[in-house]
Amino acid sequence: MEQGIPNLVAFAETMEALAAKDKNILAVTSDSRGSGKLVNFGKLYPKQIVEVGIAEQNLVGMSAGLASTGKKVFAVSPSCFLTARSLEQIKNDVCYSDNPVNLIGISAGVSYGALGSTHHSLHDIAVLRAINNIHIIVPADNFETREAIQLAAQVDKPVFIRFGKRPMYHLHNSNTKFELGKGITLKNGNDLAFIATGETVYHAYKASEQLEKEGIKCTVVSMHSIKPFDEQLLLEVADRCQSMITVEEHCINGGLGELCASILMQYGKKLAFKIVGIPDEYTVTGSQVDIFNHYGISEEGLYKVGKTLVEENISV
Amino acid sequence: MLTIELEKKSVAYRKKILYYIKKANAGHTGGSLSCIDILNVLYNNVLNVNPENINSPDRDRYVQSKGHSVEALYVVLADKGFFPVSDLETLCQYKSHYVGHPTRKVNGIEQNTGGLGHGLAISAGMAMSAKMDNKDYRVFTLLGDGELAEGSNWEAAMLISHYKLDNLTAIIDRNTLQITDRTSNVLSNEPLAEKFAAFGWAVKEVDGHDFAVLSTILNKGAFEKGKPNLVIANTTKGKGISYMEDVLKWHHGVPSDEQYELALKELAEKELLLEIK
Ligand SMILES: Cc1ncc(C[n+]2csc(CCOP(=O)(O)OP(=O)(O)O)c2C)c(N)n1
Ligand SMILES: [Mg+2]
Numbered sequence: 001m002e003q004g005i006p007n008l009v010a011f012a013e014t015m016e017a018l019a020a021k022d023k024n025i026l027a028v029t030s031d032s033r034g035s036g037k038l039v040n041f042g043k044l045y046p047k048q049i050v051e052v053g054i055a056e057q058n059l060v061g062m063s064a065g066l067a068s069t070g071k072k073v074f075a076v077s078p079s080c081f082l083t084a085r086s087l088e089q090i091k092n093d094v095c096y097s098d099n100p101v102n103l104i105g106i107s108a109g110v111s112y113g114a115l116g117s118t119h120h121s122l123h124d125i126a127v128l129r130a131i132n133n134i135h136i137i138v139p140a141d142n143f144e145t146r147e148a149i150q151l152a153a154q155v156d157k158p159v160f161i162r163f164g165k166r167p168m169y170h171l172h173n174s175n176t177k178f179e180l181g182k183g184i185t186l187k188n189g190n191d192l193a194f195i196a197t198g199e200t201v202y203h204a205y206k207a208s209e210q211l212e213k214e215g216i217k218c219t220v221v222s223m224h225s226i227k228p229f230d231e232q233l234l235l236e237v238a239d240r241c242q243s244m245i246t247v248e249e250h251c252i253n254g255g256l257g258e259l260c261a262s263i264l265m266q267y268g269k270k271l272a273f274k275i276v277g278i279p280d281e282y283t284v285t286g287s288q289v290d291i292f293n294h295y296g297i298s299e300e301g302l303y304k305v306g307k308t309l310v311e312e313n314i315s316v
Numbered sequence: 317m318l319t320i321e322l323e324k325k326s327v328a329y330r331k332k333i334l335y336y337i338k339k340a341n342a343g344h345t346g347g348s349l350s351c352i353d354i355l356n357v358l359y360n361n362v363l364n365v366n367p368e369n370i371n372s373p374d375r376d377r378y379v380q381s382k383g384h385s386v387e388a389l390y391v392v393l394a395d396k397g398f399f400p401v402s403d404l405e406t407l408c409q410y411k412s413h414y415v416g417h418p419t420r421k422v423n424g425i426e427q428n429t430g431g432l433g434h435g436l437a438i439s440a441g442m443a444m445s446a447k448m449d450n451k452d453y454r455v456f457t458l459l460g461d462g463e464l465a466e467g468s469n470w471e472a473a474m475l476i477s478h479y480k481l482d483n484l485t486a487i488i489d490r491n492t493l494q495i496t497d498r499t500s501n502v503l504s505n506e507p508l509a510e511k512f513a514a515f516g517w518a519v520k521e522v523d524g525h526d527f528a529v530l531s532t533i534l535n536k537g538a539f540e541k542g543k544p545n546l547v548i549a550n551t552t553k554g555k556g557i558s559y560m561e562d563v564l565k566w567h568h569g570v571p572s573d574e575q576y577e578l579a580l581k582e583l584a585e586k587e588l589l590l591e592i593k
Pocket of ligand 1: 553
């Protein structure tokens with residue numbers, strides 16, 4: 001697999017391309033121009049960037065107003081602040097009032113590592129899942145990020161996109177299609193399925209390679225679209241795989257795993273099932289890599305869980 | 317503590333701040349250097365708080381609202397004996413309690429901060445409780461000037477003057493810079509003194525690197541009875557290291573090996589000057 005650039009940079013490049021073609025594209029930032037890699041965007045299109053200062057509630061509120069007049073607004077701020085501090089603005093001014101703001105949660109999950117829990121966003125998917133009228137997209141690689149940003153510029157609905165700042169590996173080839181509400185299947189084995197989202201897809205893919213060496217055939221899906229969700233794909237995978245592991249850089253409460261479980265349960269699917277994510281506890285401290293390794297969101301960790309799950313399932 | 321002793325301490329603190337930031341390869345350098353003289357005065361000359369009384373309900377409280385300058389706080393707390401300074405070797409490492417923002421897992425730290433715009437409201441609660449219980453502890457909080465854009469500060473500012481919490485002192489580390497640019501270009505908060513005065517605060521503007529002035533003013537008690545106290549401390553971001561002073565990129569810049577050596581050299585020269593003073 002080839003290494004790409006950080007999704008953050010892929011986002012910023014896409015913004016530049018969009019702004020070149022459409023004067024209505026606006027980036028709105030809260031002292032987050034540098035963290036959002038938008039310094040160059042600001043130089044190229046100084047009239048298409050608005051700075052509001054360190055004021056995330058204002059960021060979202062005024063973005064809603066801008067969007068109501070037909071501007072294509074991308075409100076860009078660290079996901080931790082954007083989705084916690086501004087939650088009421090998101091709920092009322094963006095979603096309920098149906099102002100099509102694109103909320104860009106940068107350095108999401110535990111990307112900020114040792115800066116600690118104030119800077120982690122392990123709640124963002126859960127809280128926004130509980131709010132009506134917003135698409136939630138968690139891209140895994142540069143391709144998915146670019147597609148998600150382009151899609152956001154087109155749809156006339158609120159969109160939330162969250163990603164991290166580490167360089168990502170390319171997961172897709174040139175034939176891959178990206179669609180809202182459709183997961184992307186990276187491989188199709190029938191023993192064990194990894195349903196993963198965001199930066200964790202890569203780790204699931206690496207783990208699947210290890211498992212396959214031991215004869216365990218794997219499915220790997222990048223579930224970039226959390227809302228709307230690809231129920232059909234999930235059910236289809238559940239029908240042909242014996243075991244399933246969901247993986248997310250998010251609290252296990254209210255995230256991808258619980259979403260899958262609730263769908264599988266309601267459709268009466270029975271299979272060995274495991275949710276891997278950040279547990280509901282005082283998050284271990286350290287870098288993003290440390291935190292991933294600690295909670296098994298890593299090639300090694302997922303390999304182990306996968307092997308155990310498949311072996312237990314056979315012995316039953 | 318005498319001014320000369322405080323001056324010497326600040327040089328030692330600056331060395332340590334840079335050492336730990338260099339070691340962790342991360343940290344908020346500029347803002348730690350702009351507020352270290354204020355923390356120095358607070359912990360060595362003002363606050364009635366030490367490792368012995370840290371659990372006493374009567375202790376003074378300090379809440380660092382601009383939590384990102386945690387390196388300054390760590391270095392001072394270690395010096396005051398709240399924990400062994402060697403603990404800081406683990407800064408930002410796996411399972412270390414010493415993360416990039418203040419947490420209560422570290423002895424001496426009152427509140428978890430890091431999201432900007434929280435400290436003033438928390439301090440209001442602490443100060444109000446003192447009034448309820450007729451206690452005479454004081455509450456101090458340190459804010460960044462960029463941080464003032466958060467609306468929560470102004471909600472708290474209204475609340476605090478409404479309840480006449482004159483046992484609370486907010487200090488603004490007015491280094492005139494934030495991440496993106498100068499605060500006046502990002503979102504101007506001027507005229508700052510007049511704004512707080514209009515919100516019912518007693519305001520004093522001082523040189524945030526003048527130990528004598530800071531010691532006097534912070535030990536004064538209420539500037540005006542019945543009004544909360546605001547100290548606008550004019551500071552220089554990156555203070556003490558020539559090439560960092562007032563330079564935007566040092567907000568969270570980590571010095572290279574060469575830059576680090578140069579910084580140590582400058583601090584050694586300063587130390588020498590103070591020896592012969
Ligand atoms: C709610 C929130 N938004 C954004 C940030 C990211 N952030 C950390 S420091 C900083 C700039 C702070 O500038 P200022 O208050 O002037 O502090 P100083 O210059 O003293 O470092 C920003 C935007 C944050 N920590 N919290
Ligand atoms: Mg500042």
